[in-house]
Amino acid sequence: VSGPRSIHASQWGFVCPSDTPEGEACGLVKNVALMCHVTVEMDDTELIRLLSSYYVLPLHQLQYGRTEFIIYVNGKPIGFTEQPGKLAALIRGLRRAGRIDCFVSVHIKQVHRCVHVVSDGGRLCRPYIVVANNRPLVTQAMLEDLVNNVLSWDDFLKKGVIEYLDANELNDCLVAMDEFCLTDGHRYTHMEIDPSTILGVVAGLIPYPDHNQSPRNTYQCAMGKQAIGTVALNQQIRFDTLQYQMVYPQKPLVQSKTIQMMHFDELPAGQNAIVAIMSYSGYDVEDALIVNRASLDRGFARACVYRRAGVHLKMHENAVYDRLMGPSIDRETGLPRRGDELLQADGTAYVGAKATDRQILVNKEMPVVKTTAVQDNAGQLGLHAGTSESMTEFRRCPADYKGIEPSYVEKVLFSTSEGNQAVVKVLLRQTRRPEVGDKFSSRHGQKGVVGLIVRQEDMPFSLQGLVPDIIMNPHGFPSRMTVGKLLELLGSKAGAIEGRIRDGSAFSGDSAETLSRILIDHGHHYLGKEILHSGVTGAPLEAYIYFGPVYYQRLKHMVMDKVHARSRGPVTALTRQPTEGRSREGGLRVGEMERDCFIAYGTSQLLVERLLTSSDAYDACVCERCGLLATSRNWCQYCRSSRQVVTVRMPYACKLLFQELMCMRILPRLTLGNTYRDRMT
Structure with a gap:
């Protein structure tokens, strides 16, 4: 029995x-x-x-015989038939001829002796190629x-060579899977348009x-979905709260059919990196990556982070505005x-200004209405605000x-909100080059952080330079079995040599034999391996890489968004303990397990x-x-x-606990030992 977390066989191609x-x-x-x-x-x-x-x-002629099938349209019985197969074939013929909508579905339930014709909403349908006499139309x-x-x-669709089927009709x-199965x-009655369409949009972007x-x-x-790339064609005029943008995105050398259908190659999210799968020092353990410093200097994986700051200019009482x-x-x-x-005369920072910590971007001022004492007709004094006598x-x-x-400061925008309030928005830009600790990932779930940035002179090099x-x-491959990444490297190498994009679509991509033959024809190792020389000693490495x-x-x-340290800072008012969280300049909590280790x-x-x-x-x-907390x-x-009041150092949370217990009519008393008494005296 398939649980709610599993994919049922009836969901093939739909989920x-x-x-x-x-x-x-x-x-x-x-x-x-996808489809x-x-x-x-x-x-x-x-x-x-x-x-x-x-x-x-x-229906009034129904005799409930074994050959009589009740016909339901969207769950409503409209009659019965003694020829359910002919009726289903007729409905499919009408659908292929365009007489009825292409999303109308018909299926026969032999157990319940009924024919269901449905045209309601919310059904998942999928297109298939119609097959007649084991030949696709x-x-x-x-x-x-x-x-x-x-x-x-x-x-x-109008020619009737492709039609949409839902999960119920697929049972008939x-x-x-392809033309070879015919x-x-x-x-066969139908054929898949392409086997890779059983995957979704995001999974279809993965090569092999x-x-x-x-x-x-x-x-x-x-x-x-977390990769930094090109957000949209209008990304240069957007004022998003947070937006990441790759400075120089590239098209992948190995693409799938989904990439071309979704135009991912026009709005990419990554770069083609030359990768050597080898162990080089101890800074590459546990998925850490060693990155070439010269590549970073040339702009590899450089990104811009855009953040938005701003204020609302509200209207307060007595028609006074911010x-x-x-x-x-x-x-x-x-x-x-x-x-x-950074401020200009209009109260906003000028475009191109370099903003550092605590510098003001928009100088907004709010009204503070002072109340003044006025005398009414009865001669009594009272408080009155918002009159001409009050001062704002x-x-x-x-x-x-x-x-x-x-x-x-990238841009400054003056606008109005839905409530017709004036809004001032400032867009800030920060250019970031990769540093130790930043996260990278290939398209095969092989994620890792930068463990070391090495000079190009110390990196290994091939015979071609x-x-x-x-x-x-290389320890990231045996247990994870991401053979698709090895094939992508092989395909990217063959594509770079030939100057063309290679196909890495699911179930139909270029085979390893085809790619190896291309490498052999151009004088390379058939597995894509090369002899590398050490950048430190100059000697060749003792293995093919x-x-x-x-x-x-x-x-x-x-x-940069996650680093956090604190020596002093704010505390919470209730417990007087350090606040929690990076945004509140909080401390790093020593929990129960750390206490047990101490x-x-x-x-x-x-x-x-x-x-x-x-x-x-x-x-x-x-x-x-008496052992109770003294007033002073x-x-x-x-x-x-x-006479006998002494000062005892304790956590403020402990003192707060005693006071809360006293609120519950529980009277805790402290007993001071002789050691403490002698120390106090």
Whole structure:
């Protein structure tokens, strides 16, 4: 029995078998396949009228015989027939002739003795080539006319050579995977347009996905959405909150049919890197990559990060609006005060300005209405606001830049929101070159971070003088079985030699034998291996190295956005402990497991320093006589005395716990030991 997370056999071709999230939602969130179509609801009145004239008898004549099949249209019984096969064939003939809609489906249920004709919405349908006498009705001449724009997709539907089928109708059909299956002796009714269309859009971008272990394709479906590339054709005029853009994206040397159908080669998300699969120093373990510094200097994987900042100019009471003000000028120096260096007279930063941390981008001021005491007719004083006697002052409420590295002001936009409020938006640009810790991935789920950036002089080189851009550890292949990546390297190398794009489509891509023959014909090793020389010693390496181009993606996970450290900073008001999270300048929490490790190692002083001194140390006043928290150093309210009040250092959270217990009518008392008493005296 197939569970909700699995793909049922009836979902073949309708749901992508690879594109699903990892974790809790695995299998529950599904994506439709490439050529899957979701139907919309249509009126079935004309369909019922048309069927009533073909092999359909009224329901009041039903005798419930074994040869009588009830006809349902969208779940409504309209009659019965004694020739269900002829009726189903007739409906399919009407559909192929264009008499009824192309998304109308018919299927026979022998167990329930009924014929279902459906035209409702929400069904998943998929196109198939119609086969007659084990010959596809789509001819080579039709395909040539399609390429030459003589025929269109609608013409194929009107001719009846291609039709849409849903999962229920497929139970009455026999579908061939390709034209070679038509000769195996079975009587086929339909044929797949292309086997790779069982995959979704994202999985179809993977070259040779049928050669990879299944989870690797699932990983790439997730990481392909994180790859930095070209967002859209209008990306230069967009004001998104956060946008990543590759400076110099490239077309992949190995492409699939899905890439060309989706025009991914026109808006790519990656670059072709020369990759050497070898171990080079110890900085490439656990999927770490060694990157050529000269490649980074030439612009390899360089990206721009665009962030948006801005303010809303709202209207407050008494028709007072927020306003923009220019920089505050120091009277003595005549220069803008600190933080206002970028501001123009209109209160916004100028285009091209270099913004550093805490510098103001938009100088917004909000009104502060002061209330004044006025005397009414009865002679009584009262508070009144918003009159001509009240004075309106403004306080600064600017939008400033926050970031470790500086950014540049790309654009400034004045606009209005849906509520007709004035909006000022500032677009900031930051150009980032890859650094140690940035995440990369190939199109086969082989992700890794940059472990070391090496000078080109120290990198290995081939006899032709080629130096790899990336060195990858070979231990990433045996257990993951991403053979598709090896084939991609082979195909990219053959494509670069021939000067053409190679086909890496699922189930129909260029074979390894074809690619090896191309390499042999051009004087290369048939497996794509080469002799490399060490850049340090100059001696040849003692093994053949698998060497060639691979399409690599730079992902949006960058170390600059994740690095975090804190020596001092804000604390929460309730517990006086450091805040949590990078955005709030929080601390790194020492949890229960870390505490257990400190205890196991016997590092008591480190334990006190982490959990008390550097966290929420507090000197509480405790009465030694009653053991309760005293009001102050000089007075215990319970004992009505100040003789035995001492100062005890404890976590503020501990003091807060005692006070919360007292709110619950639980009275905790502290007993001070002799050691502590002697130390205090």
